[in-house]
Amino acid sequence: MSLIDRYVLKEWLIGFTLTMGVIIGILILQNMYDSLPDLLDTDASFQQILFYYSLALPSYLPAILPIALLVSLLFTLGTLHRNNEIIAMRASGASLFRISRSLWGAGLLLTALLFYLTASVIPKSVEQSRTFFDNLEFAADEVEQDAREVGLIYNLGFDNLKDGRLWFMNRFSERAWLGLGVNVHSRDQSGQELSRISASEAYFDNTQGSWVFINGRELMLDPETGDPLRALTFKEKKFEDFDEDPTLMLALHKKPKELSLNELKRIIDTVTPEENPSVRAYLVQYYSLLAAPFSCLVVVGIAVPFAVAGVRTNPMIGVSKAMGFFAIFYVLMSVASILGERQLVSAMLAAWIPNLVMLALSARLFIKAR
Numbered sequence: 001m002s003l004i005d006r007y008v009l010k011e012w013l014i015g016f017t018l019t020m021g022v023i024i025g026i027l028i029l030q031n032m033y034d035s036l037p038d039l040l041d042t043d044a045s046f047q048q049i050l051f052y053y054s055l056a057l058p059s060y061l062p063a064i065l066p067i068a069l070l071v072s073l074l075f076t077l078g079t080l081h082r083n084n085e086i087i088a089m090r091a092s093g094a095s096l097f098r099i100s101r102s103l104w105g106a107g108l109l110l111t112a113l114l115f116y117l118t119a120s121v122i123p124k125s126v127e128q129s130r131t132f133f134d135n136l137e138f139a140a141d142e143v144e145q146d147a148r149e150v151g152l153i154y155n156l157g158f159d160n161l162k163d164g165r166l167w168f169m170n171r172f173s174e175r176a177w178l179g180l181g182v183n184v185h186s187r188d189q190s191g192q193e194l195s196r197i198s199a200s201e202a203y204f205d206n207t208q209g210s211w212v213f214i215n216g217r218e219l220m221l222d223p224e225t226g227d228p229l230r231a232l233t234f235k236e237k238k239f240e241d242f243d244e245d246p247t248l249m250l251a252l253h254k255k256p257k258e259l260s261l262n263e264l265k266r267i268i269d270t271v272t273p274e275e276n277p278s279v280r281a282y283l284v285q286y287y288s289l290l291a292a293p294f295s296c297l298v299v300v301g302i303a304v305p306f307a308v309a310g311v312r313t314n315p316m317i318g319v320s321k322a323m324g325f326f327a328i329f330y331v332l333m334s335v336a337s338i339l340g341e342r343q344l345v346s347a348m349l350a351a352w353i354p355n356l357v358m359l360a361l362s363a364r365l366f367i368k369a370r
Contacts, residue, residue: 004094005102011080012103016072023068027060028053035133042140052132058117058125065114066295070303070326073103077307096366100304107300114293123260130258138175151175158249161275164188167244169202177246178203182213184242188223195220197239204246211242252278256285264289280347284340287351288333294355295329301362302326329358 031053039049080086089099097104134151141150151174158167170181182202186195199216217233248270251263259267264286273280306322332354340350 002098004089004099008076008080008099009102009106012072012076012106015075016068016106019068019072019075020064023064023071024057024060027064028057031056031060039133039136042136044136048136052129052136055125055129055132058121059129061117061122062114062289062292065110066299069107069110069296070299070322073300073303074307074322077303081307096304100300103304104297104300107296110296111293114296115290118261118289118293123262126260127263134174142175148173148176148178148180153250153253156249156253158244158252159276160244163241163244164194165242165244167249172246172250174250179246182216192223193221193226194223204244205238208238208240209243210238210240211244212236212238252276252282256282259285261286261289280343281341283347284337284350287340287348288337291351291355298329298355298358298362299326301359301366302329305362305365305368325358325361329354332357 036049039052044052077086086099090096138150153172153174154170156167156169156172156179160167164187166185166187168183169179172179179202180200182197182199184197185193186197187193196219197213197216198219199213201214202211202216203214204210205212213234214236215234216237217231218237219231220229221227222229247263248266251259251267252271256264259282264282267279267282268286271279273283302322302325306325336345336350336353339345339353340347345353
């Protein structure tokens with residue numbers, strides 16, 4: 001590594017460390033403003049609150065790292081520009097790429113780090129912090145309510161087209177892991193209803209991987225006319241073929257942005273957009289999470305040309321332009337997501353359009369800045 005590389009990298013690392021600290025602090029304060037009152041309502045102790053935020057902290061990194069990288073790059077390069085150090089480097093024969101190659105390397109390393117975190121650490125952070133928060137709320141509600149009435153989700157439905165079963169639960173208790181007022185309609189490939197199960201309660205047996213119904217009846221129907229043939233009542237009955245996972249049902253009940261990468265993958269592996277059109281939003285979110293780490297390279301491509309532009313140009317003009325292009329990048333992400341959800345482009349293309357467009361623009365700006 002040359003002297004220029006070490007010097008530029010050192011100046012950037014100082015700014016990046018300070019920026020990361022400030023942004024993390026701001027995001028934690030913002031999150032505390034939203035969630036701290038709820039945590040206090042559950043009578044959580046100081047240690048529990050601290051543990052919750054430590055669990056949730058990794059989930060902030062996909063939003064923090066690109067912004068911290070952009071601000072630190074603009075600050076570092078703007079300072080070098082203002083002190084005429086970039087002019088001196090270029091006057092000595094150093095090209096723009098040679099001046100910024102250590103920053104490109106840092107962007108590449110941050111991309112790899114963020115990709116690793118997105119695939120392994122962040123999904124656990126999202127799921128564990130949500131579970132911990134829910135358990136605090138459930139424990140507080142159990143003081144006044146029955147466990148089966150805690151953590152209720154109303155009107156939970158799931159259409160399993162592959163196995164021909166349509167599920168509907170009036171209520172599902174996330175605390176007791178119990179469905180209340182459960183109806184399951186079994187159909188053939190043509191959609192004709194073959195049987196109907198109605199039960200007051202049902203739960204999923206994790207050890208056997210099947211559902212157990214309590215206090216219900218099974219109504220057999222004529223496959224041709226749909227007329228009732230016979231009804232069998234039961235106090236408790238296990239249906240070994242019913243292997244629908246309630247965690248998948250609950251995941252489909254949540255918004256795509258509330259789910260981890262692993263939960264999104266389970267949804268798109270189990271239910272196709274052709275079976276359930278709403279799954280397309282989960283598919284777009286899944287590919288967007290995988291494409292998000294590469295925004296670090298986009299940031300470097302935007303920041304370097306503007307921050308070193310024109311020796312007679314006020315550095316703040318370049319900084320303002322870079323911030324503007326970064327805002328356009330986020331607008332492109334929103335627009336591409338909408339296009340993907342509405343099936344105007346493929347889900348994978350919707351996730352990559354912003355990165356590809358901004359990288360192409362960055363390459364043009366970089367060549368022009370040379």
